[in-house]
Amino acid sequence: MTHIKVLGPGCAKCKTTYNNVLEALKQTNREAQVEKIEDIEEMMKYNVMTTPVLIIDDEIKVKGRVPLSSEIVDILKN
Amino acid sequence: MFHWIQQLADWLIYAVFGLTPETHLAKALNFFVYDTLKILILLFLMVFLMGVINAYFPVERLKNYLTQNKLFGLEYMFASFFGAITPFCSCSSVPLFIGFVQGGIPLSVTLAFLITSPLVNEVAVAMFLGMFGLKTTLIYVTSGILLGTIGGWILGKFHLEPLLTDWVKKLVAQNQQHIPYQEEKTSFKQRLPNITRGAWQIVKSVMVYVILGIAIGAAMHGYVPENFFEHHLGGAQWWTVPLAVLLAVPMYANAAGIVPVIQVFVAKGIPLGTAIAFMMATVGLSIPEATLLKKVMSTKLIAIYFGTVTLFIIVSGFLFNVLL
Numbered sequence: 001m002t003h004i005k006v007l008g009p010g011c012a013k014c015k016t017t018y019n020n021v022l023e024a025l026k027q028t029n030r031e032a033q034v035e036k037i038e039d040i041e042e043m044m045k046y047n048v049m050t051t052p053v054l055i056i057d058d059e060i061k062v063k064g065r066v067p068l069s070s071e072i073v074d075i076l077k078n
Numbered sequence: 079m080f081h082w083i084q085q086l087a088d089w090l091i092y093a094v095f096g097l098t099p100e101t102h103l104a105k106a107l108n109f110f111v112y113d114t115l116k117i118l119i120l121l122f123l124m125v126f127l128m129g130v131i132n133a134y135f136p137v138e139r140l141k142n143y144l145t146q147n148k149l150f151g152l153e154y155m156f157a158s159f160f161g162a163i164t165p166f167c168s169c170s171s172v173p174l175f176i177g178f179v180q181g182g183i184p185l186s187v188t189l190a191f192l193i194t195s196p197l198v199n200e201v202a203v204a205m206f207l208g209m210f211g212l213k214t215t216l217i218y219v220t221s222g223i224l225l226g227t228i229g230g231w232i233l234g235k236f237h238l239e240p241l242l243t244d245w246v247k248k249l250v251a252q253n254q255q256h257i258p259y260q261e262e263k264t265s266f267k268q269r270l271p272n273i274t275r276g277a278w279q280i281v282k283s284v285m286v287y288v289i290l291g292i293a294i295g296a297a298m299h300g301y302v303p304e305n306f307f308e309h310h311l312g313g314a315q316w317w318t319v320p321l322a323v324l325l326a327v328p329m330y331a332n333a334a335g336i337v338p339v340i341q342v343f344v345a346k347g348i349p350l351g352t353a354i355a356f357m358m359a360t361v362g363l364s365i366p367e368a369t370l371l372k373k374v375m376s377t378k379l380i381a382i383y384f385g386t387v388t389l390f391i392i393v394s395g396f397l398f399n400v401l402l
Binding site: 011 | 173
């Protein structure tokens, strides 16, 4: 089971990232546990300075920008 | 550089729409078409440029630079300068803040970064370039950087560290960890699509404000008489600067749309210093950012921080009214 985390305090960019993750999962027909982390203290455990952040299986894949759903599909496939 | 846009606007309004030049409507429409095109092009170029800079100079690298180098007081200016060229959205301000203080950068230097960053952002700069030209933009950018530098330095004199929230203090007290920065191993060519898309997303998100602002500005240009504000607001009265700053705070979300309107205010008699103070207060003093910072700063520290910035904006407004 893939674990996906989206880090962001809740601005528009962070929401778009979260929606793009859901969209990518739908396109690839994959099951994953998706978590949206909005709490700053929790977020700081990952040592990031710019949001939104996309973490897949504890590895930071994208930070500081909104990935397109197609990009997330590519990351998921690799 | 933008001559061709003027020709395009003239052609559209006078030839295609068949309006008579010199009428109020034709003037307003011409202004609207010309300015909208010019601003949107400038905006895209500016945001794109910032994206390129950011790809090569991300905040992690800046953090490491500031923690590893002894700068003998110049760190305030560096932090402020990098605040100007590093674009980040306001919801990143808290993680960024923590990353800085946790990395061992003094709170006051972090505040210097935090003051300048929203003041001199790519959207504000593009709007200023388009509406006021290069000279005024340079004045705006320089004063934004000076404001952060001096503001951070002065705040440093107050030793505000005890006013951080407890969990941040705990983070700072823990070993000041150094995380080596790992550069993304992607070529410029690979990054280009992301940068372009990012730029387009930003332009798209502010486009409606820009168009609205220019539309209001265009209407005012056509219909508000010259020197209107000088007659009715008394021009350079001392209270116009603090009043402008006060009025600007709730305008935060529409920063992009505000420049075209203040440009008309200036054209019709409001002093430039007052306009610059208004713009700085719009982007620099935002209630959403204050609420976010609540997580890391005590209310007292937020009040001191915003109070200092407000004071400095007012002072620079006065200064420009005298100097310009």
